[in-house]
Amino acid sequence: xxxxxxxxxxxxxxxxxxxxxxxxxxxxxxxxxxxxxxxxxxxxxxxxxxxxxxxxxxxxxxxxxxxxxxxxxxxxxxxxxxxxxxxxxxxxxxxxxxxxxxxxxxxxxxxxxxxxxxxxxxxxxxxxxxxxxxxxxxxxxxxxxxxxxxxxxxxxxxxxxxxxxxxxxxxxxxxxxxxxxxxxxxxxxxxxxxxxxxxxxxxxxxxxxxxxxxxxxxxxxxxxxxxxxxxxxxxxxxxxxxxxxxxxxxxxxxxxxxxxxxxxxxxxxxxxxxxxxxxxxxxxxxxxxxxxxxxxxxxxxxxxxxxxxxxxxxxxxxxxxxxxxxxxxxxxxxxxxxxxxxxxxxxxxxxxxxxxxxxxxxxxxxxxxxxxxxxxxxxxxxxxxxxxxxxxxxxxxxxxxxxxxxxxxxxxxxxxxxxxxxxxxxxxxxxxxxxxxxxxxxxxx
Amino acid sequence: xxxxxxxxxxxxxxxxxxxxxxxxxxxxxxxxxxxxxxxxxxxxxxxxxxxxxxxxxxxxxxxxxxxxxxxxxxxxxxxxxxxxxxxxxxxxxxxxxxxxxxxxxxxxxxxxxxxxxxxxxxxxxxxxxxxxxxxxxxxxxxxxxxxxxxxxxxxxxxxxxxxxxxxxxxxxxxxxxxxxxxxxxxxxxxxxxxxxxxxxxxxxxxxxxxxxxxxxxxxxxxxxxxxxxxxxxxxxxxxxxxxxxxxxxxxxxxxxxxxxxxxxxxxxxxxxxxxxxxxxxxxxxxxxxxxxxxxxxxxxxxxxxxxxxxxxxxxxxxxxxxxxxxxxxxxxxxxxxxxxxxxxxxxxxxxxxxxxxxxxxxxxxxxxxxxxxxxxxxxxxxxxxxxxxxxxxxxxxxxxxxxxxxxxxxxxxxxxxxxxxxxxxxxxx
Numbered sequence: 001x002x003x004x005x006x007x008x009x010x011x012x013x014x015x016x017x018x019x020x021x022x023x024x025x026x027x028x029x030x031x032x033x034x035x036x037x038x039x040x041x042x043x044x045x046x047x048x049x050x051x052x053x054x055x056x057x058x059x060x061x062x063x064x065x066x067x068x069x070x071x072x073x074x075x076x077x078x079x080x081x082x083x084x085x086x087x088x089x090x091x092x093x094x095x096x097x098x099x100x101x102x103x104x105x106x107x108x109x110x111x112x113x114x115x116x117x118x119x120x121x122x123x124x125x126x127x128x129x130x131x132x133x134x135x136x137x138x139x140x141x142x143x144x145x146x147x148x149x150x151x152x153x154x155x156x157x158x159x160x161x162x163x164x165x166x167x168x169x170x171x172x173x174x175x176x177x178x179x180x181x182x183x184x185x186x187x188x189x190x191x192x193x194x195x196x197x198x199x200x201x202x203x204x205x206x207x208x209x210x211x212x213x214x215x216x217x218x219x220x221x222x223x224x225x226x227x228x229x230x231x232x233x234x235x236x237x238x239x240x241x242x243x244x245x246x247x248x249x250x251x252x253x254x255x256x257x258x259x260x261x262x263x264x265x266x267x268x269x270x271x272x273x274x275x276x277x278x279x280x281x282x283x284x285x286x287x288x289x290x291x292x293x294x295x296x297x298x299x300x301x302x303x304x305x306x307x308x309x310x311x312x313x314x315x316x317x318x319x320x321x322x323x324x325x326x327x328x329x330x331x332x333x334x335x336x337x338x339x340x341x342x343x344x345x346x347x348x349x350x351x352x353x354x355x356x357x358x359x360x361x362x363x364x365x366x367x368x369x370x371x372x373x374x375x376x377x378x379x380x381x382x383x384x385x386x387x388x389x390x391x392x393x394x395x396x397x398x399x400x401x402x403x404x405x406x407x408x409x410x411x412x413x414x415x416x417x418x419x420x421x422x423x424x425x426x427x428x429x430x431x432x433x434x435x436x437x438x439x440x441x442x443x444x445x
Numbered sequence: 446x447x448x449x450x451x452x453x454x455x456x457x458x459x460x461x462x463x464x465x466x467x468x469x470x471x472x473x474x475x476x477x478x479x480x481x482x483x484x485x486x487x488x489x490x491x492x493x494x495x496x497x498x499x500x501x502x503x504x505x506x507x508x509x510x511x512x513x514x515x516x517x518x519x520x521x522x523x524x525x526x527x528x529x530x531x532x533x534x535x536x537x538x539x540x541x542x543x544x545x546x547x548x549x550x551x552x553x554x555x556x557x558x559x560x561x562x563x564x565x566x567x568x569x570x571x572x573x574x575x576x577x578x579x580x581x582x583x584x585x586x587x588x589x590x591x592x593x594x595x596x597x598x599x600x601x602x603x604x605x606x607x608x609x610x611x612x613x614x615x616x617x618x619x620x621x622x623x624x625x626x627x628x629x630x631x632x633x634x635x636x637x638x639x640x641x642x643x644x645x646x647x648x649x650x651x652x653x654x655x656x657x658x659x660x661x662x663x664x665x666x667x668x669x670x671x672x673x674x675x676x677x678x679x680x681x682x683x684x685x686x687x688x689x690x691x692x693x694x695x696x697x698x699x700x701x702x703x704x705x706x707x708x709x710x711x712x713x714x715x716x717x718x719x720x721x722x723x724x725x726x727x728x729x730x731x732x733x734x735x736x737x738x739x740x741x742x743x744x745x746x747x748x749x750x751x752x753x754x755x756x757x758x759x760x761x762x763x764x765x766x767x768x769x770x771x772x773x774x775x776x777x778x779x780x781x782x783x784x785x786x787x788x789x790x791x792x793x794x795x796x797x798x799x800x801x802x803x804x805x806x807x808x809x810x811x812x813x814x815x816x817x818x819x820x821x822x823x824x825x826x827x828x829x830x831x832x833x834x835x836x837x838x839x840x841x842x843x844x845x846x847x848x849x850x851x852x853x854x855x856x857x858x859x860x861x862x863x864x865x866x867x868x869x870x871x872x873x874x
Contacts (some may be wrong), residue, residue: 009482011861012459013507019551023571032568039456039566041561055482062711084483085504096483097697104484117571361562437734 001135004034004045005076006066009055009086009104012037014077014121021124026126047072047134049116049117049127051102053079053086060102060110067111072134075107076127078120082171082189082196084105096305108189116173161213161336162206163228167200168225174320175217175226182406183307183380186211190259190435198226212302214406215415218346228333228416235327240275244327244341247272248283249372251435252331252411253345259431260349260418265438271352272329279366282439285328286371287341288316292401293392294376297335299415300404308389331414333406344416368442380405450836452846454480455853457556457566460860463851465695466836469493473840475832476658477853479698481864484703495521495784495806496607501816502602506862509553510601511544512795513802513817513862515667519791520802520857521607523681525810526785531795532770533609534667539763540595540602541666546633546756547588547599548796549712553856554642555583558747559849561643574863577639580632587629588757591764592624609779621766626761633757633819634727640750642710645743645855646839646848650830654706655714655738656823658794663716663723664755666794681790685800690818698863700826701818707827708821710798711856712748714740724751725758743855754824756778785808795820797859800809801818808817819862 005015015022025032031043048070054060067073078084083393086104093101107113115130167401171189176198179187186209190199200209217226236245249272258265263413269280287294293315295301304315318338322328328335328342336342377400385404392399407414412428449467459472461480466473468687486505490498502517503510515537522529554577555567564570571578589599594614599601604611654674671679673687688708690701701708717738723731739748770776790803796822805814835852839845 007461008714009484011507011510013504013510013600013861016459016507016551019555020585023578023582036454036456036461037459037556038568040568052482055484059482085486085489085501087484088489088501091488092485093483097692097694098478098480099482101485120504274675348831399806413603442642 002045002072003030003045003131004042004046006034006039006051006062007030008050008063008080008107008117010052010077010079010084010304012051014051016120016407018124018127021127023085024359025131026130028131030131030135031061033349034097043069045070047074048105049074049076050080053083053106054110055086056101056102057100057203060264063110067117070116072103073107073111073129073134074115074117074134075113076117077122078118079104080107081116081118081173084120105330115402116177118172120172129292129348134204146201161333161399162182162211162215163227163229164199165225165227166197170223170225171196172222173198174220174222176214178220181329181408182212182214182216183386184210184212184214184303185430187217188407197217201243209324210306211347212299213334213337213415214299218333219417219420224252228271228344228346230347230350231336231343235341235343235347235432236275236351238341242441244325245277246279247277247329248322248326249282249329249365250331251439252280252414253329253348253416254282255412255428255435256331256345256414256417257352258434259427261352261357264362265431265435267357267360268352270360270363271355271357271363272348273363274355275351276362280300281367281369282442283369284371285318285320285335288318291316292399293389294403296394296402296403296405296411297332298335298425299332300406301338302334303385303404303406306391311389311392314392326421333415335416345414346416346418349418364438368375368439372438374410376400377402378405379403380410381408382406396435446566450846452850452853457559457854458547458858458860460858460863462853462858462860464832466800466849468836468840474837475836476695477772477829477832479696479825479860479863480767481697481860483697483864487817489828490804490812490815493812495525495810495812496782497803498568498812498815499607500806501603504860505817505819507600508548508859509544509795509797509800509862511540511599512793512800514539514602514605516791516793516800516802517676517703518605518607518806519667519793520789521806523789523791524804524806525607525783525789526787526807527608529609529780532767532776532778533765533780535767536595536610536776536778538607538662538667538703539760539767542756542760542763543588543592543595545598545794546594546753546760547585547667548755549756550581550585550588550633550636553746553749553753554578554636554858555852557851558639560658561645569685577636577749584629584632584636584757587622587625587731591626592758593633594618594622598761608782611779613776613778614767614771614844616768617772619764619771622759622769623761623764626757626764628759630727630754630757632867633754634731637731637750637754640746643746645741645851647741647833648743648831648835648838648852649711649740649870650707650827650834651744651798652706652865653775653827653830654707654708655717656703656710657714657718658792658799659718664725667685668792671828675703679866681792681801682788684792684803684818688818690822696825698822698825698860701823702775702826707830709742709827710823710824711745712752712798714747714750714798715794717750717859725762725873727754727758728752728755742827742852745747745855745857749857760839789805797821797857797862798824810829819859821856821858821860821863824856824858825863828853828858
């Protein structure tokens with residue numbers, strides 16, 4: 001792929017301090033074809049890296065042309081991403097030499113931006129990471145470069161599932177991007193320049209926004225500014241008081257926990273017992289059967305309700321109350337809205353990782369109860385879900401019942417799973433096999 | 446002689462620019478059209494607390510951000526009447542030298558050298574002479590690493606504040622950086638030798654005046670006054686008497702003249718002003734065959750090469766002195782700062798020449814007036830005059846286009862600096 005680097009208004013410190021990184025991108029299978037600082041001028045390219053804020057009409061014209069030619073557009077550095085220090089200017093001249101100035105703005109005010117590289121100037125690893133994503137065709141990955149010091153989370157604003165702590169936010173934009181990819185658009189930027197903040201549109205609460213509680217943003221946040229309001233404390237109190245004795249664990253949640261602890265699932269079960277649980281059932285909540293659209297969780301239900309309200313009458317509502325003394329351990333953040341009592345795999349993992357899990361003996365589940373696979377078609381991931389709903393809305397195609405799974409990659413990458421920096425794809429696959437094995441041996445075939 | 450020549454874009458410089466030379470009636474006229482966007486820094490800082498200013502004005506220019514940070518600090522310390530301890534001055538001088546060395550190195554080795562080696566750019570240079578480029582990058586990362594120990598990072602430094610530094614570097618780290626730089630002096634010399642052997646057309650600009658920072662210790666980059674050729678020593682505040690800044694139609698960068706004449710600043714001006722006797726040993730050896738004053742604008746490349754070696758040597762020396770002091774007595778790198786009203790001008794030798802920051806701080810510490818003059822702004826009128834001289838001497842030569850582009854590069858213009866602000870009628874949009 002051919003890479004071009006451009007500068008709009010700015011100090012050019014990003015390109016300057018990253019010269020060495022730019023000289024090395026051939027290692028990623030990329031070819032640098034346009035970078036005036038290095039005397040390169042080719043105007044045909046696939047990837048455009050643009051530094052600087054949009055400060056003049058001439059910049060707007062240039063940027064629109066770049067967007068037209070480039071398949072992928074990367075905003076490089078704080079000015080391109082947020083408007084930067086020039087964005088602080090409240091007044092600008094009408095005309096200045098050959099240029100017609102504008103109030104400095106980030107690239108995204110005028111064009112679609114595909115990737116952001118933050119910093120003033122950005123660290124070299126950030127640029128190279130984004131270029132690697134582009135070169136390998138792999139999308140933004142959840143939890144990549146999550147900072148280790150933010151694993152411990154403060155709790156909690158009761159009454160909501162998510163909270164956003166502005167003080168911690170580095171405006172890296174990963175949550176905004178993933179929310180956009182989910183098709184939800186509940187997160188965006190407010191204000192300008194150094195006072196810019198990530199927030200819901202008009203800064204309403206998550207409940208009032210288009211947020212569907214899929215929890216993907218939590219997985220992508222590298223600093224723990226966006227997080228799930230933890231239910232861990234309540235669970236531990238209930239366990240201590242003997243109010244909860246039995247856990248229902250979703251197989252996907254067990255995979256997530258075992259993979260993150262890097263132990264076989266049998267040890268993860270033993271660890272759960274060490275927390276004080278007496279009985280553990282591997283269980284998948286049954287789905288409602290009596291509707292055309294079957295949401296796998298409350299997230300898909302809210303997705304239909306908020307974005308396709310005309311399809312709501314065709315949609316089943318997932319809701320379940322568990323019997324007294326049990327808790328559901330789920331891979332799905334949105335189940336916290338529809339089921340009770342419930343705790344996410346992420347929360348449970350936080351409690352378990354303090355134990356010396358390796359030293360525990362492996363245990364089998366006390367029972368395995370998986371609901372029968374429904375003969376439904378499935379839509380997994382945001383784009384499939386969108387396609388199904390669009391075609392239902394247009395009323396073409398055969399109307400057969402369909403189950404919606406919104407999270408990309410399904411429940412294995414559900415919004416309630418432990419932070420993915422604990423478990424890569426490889427560990428997750430291995431854990432999935434082990435859990436399947438465990439289920440098979442427990443059910444005797 | 447008739448016709449014209451447009452070089453657009455001029456590449457391997459920091460920024461967007463075009464050089465346009467036209468002939469009419471046998472008289473050449475050059476326009477250096479800076480096309481970077483104006484960014485109105487002098488307005489942005491108005492009404493801001495004076496402590497915020499260094500971090501804001503640093504963003505005028507990435508490559509010489511440390512210079513803007515330090516120069517604004519000098520001006521604001523003068524304005525509010527802060528005296529900083531000796532160690533602060535030493536550490537600042539060392540940091541300034543690291544920045545000059547890094548800027549010169551990148552310019553000489555990656556941006557300018559390919560011109561003279563018959564190569565099209567640094568990528569080709571990396572293919573043809575991988576060892577040379579590796580050596581350059583090794584030296585660059587050593588300079589950046591040494592600067593990190595002192596000021597946090599080289600581009601937009603985080604540890605420089607009014608009153609000193611926010612952190613005290615560890616003696617081991619200073620020592621390690623000093624040793625590493627000392628080891629790399631031969632490498633720097635090898636890069637410099639390349640520049641010393643370049644050949645280029647002879648050229649001079651009539652009526653030019655040198656402007657440089659005077660005072661300071663030996664061949665240094667910080668100082669207390671200005672030297673203007675044909676006029677003498679000026680107190681910083683007196684720059685307003687002799688320098689005139691006006692907007693031009695063809696460029697987003699204003700034109701600066703001294704008493705009507707073009708001024709030159711930068712490595713050549715510094716070497717002419719300070720002479721060779723205060724240079725560090727290796728650098729002095731390199732300069733032994735030079736005849737001062739250097740009158741050819743292209744000689745800026747040689748002066749840069751000499752300064753680059755000097756800076757590596759001297760920064761290494763200062764760092765080791767600081768390390769000793771830190772072990773024996775502990776460093777004093779911070780003094781208290783209180784808001785007070787006042788006016789101050791800071792002058793500093795940025796890599797590309799004299800940089801002037803001027804602020805008025807009002808009661809309560811809010812900035813009431815700001816004026817910044819950058820080296821590239823000063824040099825661009827001189828560059829136009831030099832281009833005219835070169836065009837008239839070499840008109841019709843097929844190599845003129847290349848030679849003009851090389852001339853622009855010899856000045857190492859930095860156009861982010863040049864267009865930090867423009868003084869024209871401002872209307873609220």
